[in-house]
Amino acid sequence: MSENASTLLAVTNVTLAYGKKVVVDDVSLTVPAGPFGLGLIGESGSGKTTIARAVLGLLPVHSGEISVAGMNVAHLTRPQRAAYRSILQPVFQDGTEVLDPRMSVRASIREALRVVGRAQHDDIVADLLVDVGLRSDVMALHPHQLSGGQRQRVAIARALATEPRLLILDEPTSALDVTVQARVLDLFEKLRAERNLSFLLITHNLAIVDRLCDEAAVISAGRIVEQGPADAILGDPQHDYTKKLIASVPLLESS
Ligand SMILES: Nc1ncnc2c1ncn2[C@@H]1O[C@H](COP(=O)(O)OP(=O)(O)O)[C@@H](O)[C@H]1O
Numbered sequence: 001m002s003e004n005a006s007t008l009l010a011v012t013n014v015t016l017a018y019g020k021k022v023v024v025d026d027v028s029l030t031v032p033a034g035p036f037g038l039g040l041i042g043e044s045g046s047g048k049t050t051i052a053r054a055v056l057g058l059l060p061v062h063s064g065e066i067s068v069a070g071m072n073v074a075h076l077t078r079p080q081r082a083a084y085r086s087i088l089q090p091v092f093q094d095g096t097e098v099l100d101p102r103m104s105v106r107a108s109i110r111e112a113l114r115v116v117g118r119a120q121h122d123d124i125v126a127d128l129l130v131d132v133g134l135r136s137d138v139m140a141l142h143p144h145q146l147s148g149g150q151r152q153r154v155a156i157a158r159a160l161a162t163e164p165r166l167l168i169l170d171e172p173t174s175a176l177d178v179t180v181q182a183r184v185l186d187l188f189e190k191l192r193a194e195r196n197l198s199f200l201l202i203t204h205n206l207a208i209v210d211r212l213c214d215e216a217a218v219i220s221a222g223r224i225v226e227q228g229p230a231d232a233i234l235g236d237p238q239h240d241y242t243k244k245l246i247a248s249v250p251l252l253e254s255s
């Protein structure tokens with residue numbers, strides 16, 4: 001592989017399709033070892049979630065290659081499969097996608113610990129909850145007993161249970177109200193520094209990219225139209241599509 005040894009995620013000339021419909025065309029992205037954030041910006045339907053799904057191994061790669069820590073997602077051996085599952089974790093819009101409504105917070109987090117072969121003691125669960133700014137006694141509750149912001153924090157704690165190096169954040173605060181969004185962004189910033197995490201951060205909220213990302217890539221209709229340092233892309237966009245995107249979204253709406 002030609003990429004640098006510090007490359008954590010490499011998406012190389014990737015094309016993705018649903019049946020015969022190509023929705024991501026010849027996309028290349030790299031995310032180095034953390035702390036690092038790559039923002040993937042684009043309007044609804046541009047292919048962002050499709051890329052996230054392929055990186056997570058939930059959608060086959062049509063052509064090109066996706067690798068994480070040098071492991072090709074299309075050809076994982078059994079031990080690599082386990083490693084892949086622990087190295088990268090998704091965080092979606094709100095906790096409801098990953099939290100089973102019938103399971104207590106304790107059971108959800110224990111399950112994540114079990115999957116990667118970690119001990120499942122209550123003190124480990126408690127530490128994870130405290131790390132994301134919750135009280136440890138939240139572990140006895142079920143998802144419906146939590147606020148949206150608390151649910152998202154539990155989902156983040158669950159993601160951290162595997163000791164990941166890369167978080168795939170797909171619109172991670174868009175279901176939360178603005179004040180809660182700001183606090184969850186503070187949490188991502190703290191975790192990124194404390195745990196040397198890398199983020200592939202999908203959003204149409206450019207203020208979030210401004211806060212959390214070193215680099216940004218702009219996607220339109222399945223193709224990357226511009227990528228580079230986040231401050232250059234946000235401050236001095238070159239492509240017309242990026243200019244329109246920036247003009248249509250207030251940059252500081254959540255700060
Ligand atoms: N399961 C699916 N089957 C067929 N087409 C899909 C499916 N999911 C998404 N698409 C299409 O793929 C394109 C990209 O979608 P998506 O990756 O969800 O975009 P984004 O996350 O940027 O809003 C859209 O045209 C969407 O309609």
Ligand SMILES: [Mg+2]
Nearest residue numbers: 048049050170
């Ligand atoms: Mg999406």
